[in-house]
Amino acid sequence: MHAHPLVTEYLRLGLAFDRLEPGFVDAYTGDPALRRASESAPAPQPRELATRAADLRRELSAAGLSGERTEFLEVHLRALECSARKFAGERIGFIDEVRAYFDVDIVPGEVEDYREAHRQLEEVLPGDGALLDRVTAHRKADEIPPDRLRECVAAFSGALRELVRERYPLPEHERVDYEVVGDKPWSGFNYYLGDYHSRVAINSDLKQHMAFLPTLIAHEAYPGHHTEHCRKEAGLVAAGHDEQTLFLVNTPQCLMAEGLADLALKSIVGPEWGHWAQEIYADLGLRFDGERAQRFSRASANLLGVRQDAALLLHDRGRDVDEVAEFLQRWGLATPDRARQALRFLSAPLWRAYTSTYVEGYRLLGGWLDRAVDAGDRADRFRRLLDEPLTPGAVRSLA
Numbered sequence: 001m002h003a004h005p006l007v008t009e010y011l012r013l014g015l016a017f018d019r020l021e022p023g024f025v026d027a028y029t030g031d032p033a034l035r036r037a038s039e040s041a042p043a044p045q046p047r048e049l050a051t052r053a054a055d056l057r058r059e060l061s062a063a064g065l066s067g068e069r070t071e072f073l074e075v076h077l078r079a080l081e082c083s084a085r086k087f088a089g090e091r092i093g094f095i096d097e098v099r100a101y102f103d104v105d106i107v108p109g110e111v112e113d114y115r116e117a118h119r120q121l122e123e124v125l126p127g128d129g130a131l132l133d134r135v136t137a138h139r140k141a142d143e144i145p146p147d148r149l150r151e152c153v154a155a156f157s158g159a160l161r162e163l164v165r166e167r168y169p170l171p172e173h174e175r176v177d178y179e180v181v182g183d184k185p186w187s188g189f190n191y192y193l194g195d196y197h198s199r200v201a202i203n204s205d206l207k208q209h210m211a212f213l214p215t216l217i218a219h220e221a222y223p224g225h226h227t228e229h230c231r232k233e234a235g236l237v238a239a240g241h242d243e244q245t246l247f248l249v250n251t252p253q254c255l256m257a258e259g260l261a262d263l264a265l266k267s268i269v270g271p272e273w274g275h276w277a278q279e280i281y282a283d284l285g286l287r288f289d290g291e292r293a294q295r296f297s298r299a300s301a302n303l304l305g306v307r308q309d310a311a312l313l314l315h316d317r318g319r320d321v322d323e324v325a326e327f328l329q330r331w332g333l334a335t336p337d338r339a340r341q342a343l344r345f346l347s348a349p350l351w352r353a354y355t356s357t358y359v360e361g362y363r364l365l366g367g368w369l370d371r372a373v374d375a376g377d378r379a380d381r382f383r384r385l386l387d388e389p390l391t392p393g394a395v396r397s398l399a
Contacts, residue, residue, distance in 0.1 A: 003242040006056060006063045008034070010073055013052055013080060014246045016044040020087050021350055023249065029194035029233060030245030050084035053077045072389045073243060075103050079251040094315035098353050102255040103392040104360040108312055109305030114331045117302035121333070124295045135333045138296070142209040148286070149208055153178050155280055156214050160222035163268050167379060168223055168386060171196045174230050176221045180204045188216050190225035192247070196233065198226040206341065210286065211293040214277045215265045223268050223386065224261030231386045244389060249350060252391050259361025260385045263369060267382045306332035308359040311346050321347070360392075368395050 003011070011030060015038040018025040028035060057077045060070050082100035086092060098106050118131055125134040144152055157176060164170065174196035181201045187208075191199040200220045202208065208216070218224055229247075236244045247253055269276050274290030274297075281288040310328050313319040319327075321343055328339040345351050365385065372378035384390065 004063065004065060006059060007242050009056055010077065010243055011246050012038065013049060013056065014248050016049055017080065017083065017248065019044050020046060023350060026249055027192040027229065027247040028245060030242055046084045046088035050081050050088065053081035053084060068389055069241065071391055071394060075252045075391050075393065083250055094312065098356045101250040101353055102356055102360065103252045104255065104356065106308060106356055106360060109309050113302045114306065117299055120299035124292060124299055132329065132333050136335055139209055142211050144208045144210055144213060149180065151284060152213055153202065153217060155284060156217045157221055159280055160218055160268065164222040164227055168227060168231065168383060170227065170230050171234060176200055176226050178202065188220050190220045192226065192229040196230045198229065210281060210288045211296065214273060218265035218268065219261040224264040225257060228257060228260060228386050235387050236389060241389065250353060254354065255357040255361040255392055256390060258357040259365035262358060262362045263366055303332055304359055304362060307342060307355045310342065311352065311355050314346055315352060364392055364395055368398060
């Protein structure tokens with residue numbers, strides 16, 4: 001089956017961005033000849049890529065594609081046009097940049113929400129001393145011994161894989177390989193290699209915690225990024241939606257994928273995920289207080305917007321890095337090291353807007369899932385996120 005000519009041009013355009021910024025193409029599982037042609041072609045010019053993206057957007061209405069494919073391509077071409085303009089050196093306001101990339105409008109968070117989260121955390125972690133010190137001590141006690149990390153990863157990956165395969169069937173030969181890496185601005189990363197195979201990297205520079213590891217594995221693998229890639233490859237790509245063979249940074253795809261992945265653990269295990277995790281850790285001979293982990297997670301949820309507010313301070317209001325680091329420590333209850341790690345991510349040219357995918361993706365998709373009438377409806381809604389080419393605008397239009 002041959003790709004639609006406009007879709008082929010979209011793939012060529014997207015692949016060209018990897019020549020401007022290696023890593024811009026997060027995953028590509030389509031015709032390898034297109035990638036080889038892109039790699040051997042003359043270096044692309046950002047202005048030309050911006051013009052090409054705008055031209056393809058104008059051609060969409062006459063392309064004869066279905067409504068959902070047209071909408072998907074329209075918002076992704078708009079994102080690519082903005083990226084090309086940025087690469088060309090054009091100054092674009094941070095809020096406008098986020099809107100063009102991810103199809104959402106962002107506003108600063110409410111300090112009162114952060115104060116309420118701190119109050120709830122005081123209840124979860126009672127005692128003397130500053131709340132940041134208590135949170136830091138709690139996280140320190142929750143660290144996974146480095147020599148047990150691979151064993152814990154394997155246990156949670158296996159347990160989550162079984163749950164996912166029961167509810168959202170996957171090809172028999174799908175697999176995830178895990179590796180521990182360092183010197184990265186993120187805690188974990190999924191490299192989807194195609195043919196239902198992922199490589200998940202876990203950053204050793206950040207201490208891994210028992211309360212966070214189940215979320216990390218669910219996010220990167222089951223039923224998060226790996227599961228979504230597999231099901232879209234088996235469904236949409238097999239049906240001829242070749243645009244789904246390409247996954248690009250700083251596009252609405254990212255907001256949808258990160259929101260889905262951040263909701264993955266709760267969606268597959270349920271709100272009592274802490275008790276489930278406690279049993280797995282007990283089998284490994286590790287003590288873990290699942291009830292307190294759940295309470296800590298619920299209280300921390302109101303701090304979700306702190307990272308986005310930090311990005312706004314840095315890129316929209318021109319605050320210096322020391323002031324932003326102090327903001328992250330005060331309201332996000334981050335240690336100085338974690339604040340600097342967060343700033344590394346927020347300052348990276350390719351990733352500076354990306355924090356909004358986690359914040360706004362979680363809010364948008366979480367709100368839609370929470371409007372489900374029952375558990376069955378919620379599972380069906382999550383299945384749609386895994387299987388369909390939904391965009392932020394499409395989700396906003398759903399009941």
